[in-house]
Amino acid sequence: MPVTLEQIGIVLENIAPVSFAEDWDNSGFNVNLHNTDVSGVMVCLDVLPEIIEEAAEKGCNLIISHHPLLFHATKKIDSESYEGQCVRMLIERGISLYCAHTSMDSAPGGINTWLADQFALTNRCYVQNGTTEHFYEVAVHTPRDHAEAVSRAMALAGAGTLGEYTECTFRIDGKGTFRPGLDASPYIGQGGKLETVDEIRISSICSENDLQKVLCAIRNVHPYEMPAISALRTDEPQCVSSGLGVVGDLPEPSRTTDILDRLKEILQTDSIRVAGEMNGKISRVGVCGGAAGDFAGAARNKGAELFITGEIKHNDYVAHTDIILVEAGHFDTEKCFCQLYAQGLQKCFHDVNYNIAIYVTNLRRPYVNY
Known part of the structure; x- marks a missing residue:
C-alpha cells in the first residue's frame, strides 16, 4: 500500500519532534512536495548536489539530512548558489527534504x-x-468496591509513574454525599434523595502528555454517571523531556x-x-x-x-x-546522525508496517583536514 509524505511526516515526529528544536533553527520540511507517495528515503549529514543525484539514482524521493539546507531567511532563490542549485535539483527530481537538526541534538536517543x-x-x-513537561495530580472519589478497578485503569493509562516507580497512589477513606436529580440515572441512590456512601479518594501523579488518557480511563471504568475528578498542575515534579x-x-x-x-x-x-x-x-x-x-x-x-x-x-x-x-570537529561529533536516524526510522517503519527502502549515503570525509 502506498505511503504518503504526510504519513511519513507523522513517523518522523516520533523520532525527533520538531518541538524539540531551538527557536533559531529550521528543523522540519525544507522542501515539501505535497501529495506524493514515498518510494525511498536517503539519510545524510549535509545536502549536497551529489547526494541528491545519489538519492535519485536509488529511487528515493525523500532526503533526511541533519543540517538544514535553508537555514537563514531566504529572500531569493539563485540557481548558481549552493542553496539555489540544491533546491532546483530537488524540485526537478521530485525529491522532498526533511531536516532533523537541533531536534535530533535534543531528542533522547539523539x-x-x-x-x-x-x-x-x-x-x-x-x-x-x-522541553519541560509538567505533572498533574489527578484525584477521584469512587465507591470502595470500585477502587481497585479505577486505580488499575489510571496506572495503565500512565498515572503513578515516577522514575523507576509505578502505580504510585495516595488513598483516603471518607464519606461522600450527593442528591441525584429526578432525571438522573444514579449508580447508587434514588432521585431527589440525599445519599451517603463510603468512598475512597484516589490521587496519583501523571504527566501532562498522559493527562487526557488518564481522565478518559477513569471515566470508562468509574460506576458513577458523573464522577468527581480533579486535575491540578504541580510545580514539582517536572519532567525534562529534551x-x-x-x-x-x-x-x-x-x-x-x-x-x-x-x-x-x-x-x-x-x-x-x-x-x-x-x-x-x-x-x-x-x-x-x-x-x-x-x-x-x-x-x-x-x-x-x-x-x-x-x-x-x-x-x-x-x-x-x-x-x-x-x-x-563538527563533522566527527555529528557523523553518527546518519546511522542513528536510519535505525530509528527503520524501527518506526516496522512498527507501522511501512515497507520503504532506507539508504544511508556514503559519508564524505570532513571538509577540513588537519
Missing part, C-alpha cells in the same frame, strides 16, 4: 545521548534543558589522556584540539555535538571537568580556563 553512551556516563543531566548537551559521571575517574584516546577511537579521527591541564584525573564529562563552545560555562556549572564538542571559538577558550575544552 546525537548527544549517543556521545554520552560511548563514555557510559551516569547521573546525567542536560547542559541546557529543552535538552542540548549531556553532562554525566564516568564509571570511574580517568586520566585526561585516556579520555582523549578513547574519544579519538570512538570518532575514528586522528586529531583533536585540547586546552587545559591534562595531568590530572577526570570524574565528570560534558558532551555536545556540533558547534557548542558557548556551552562550556553551563557544562562547568553542571559539574563537568572536561567538555567535548565539535567547534570552539577563540573567545570561549579565553573565557573558560577552569574546564578542559576538547574540540573534536
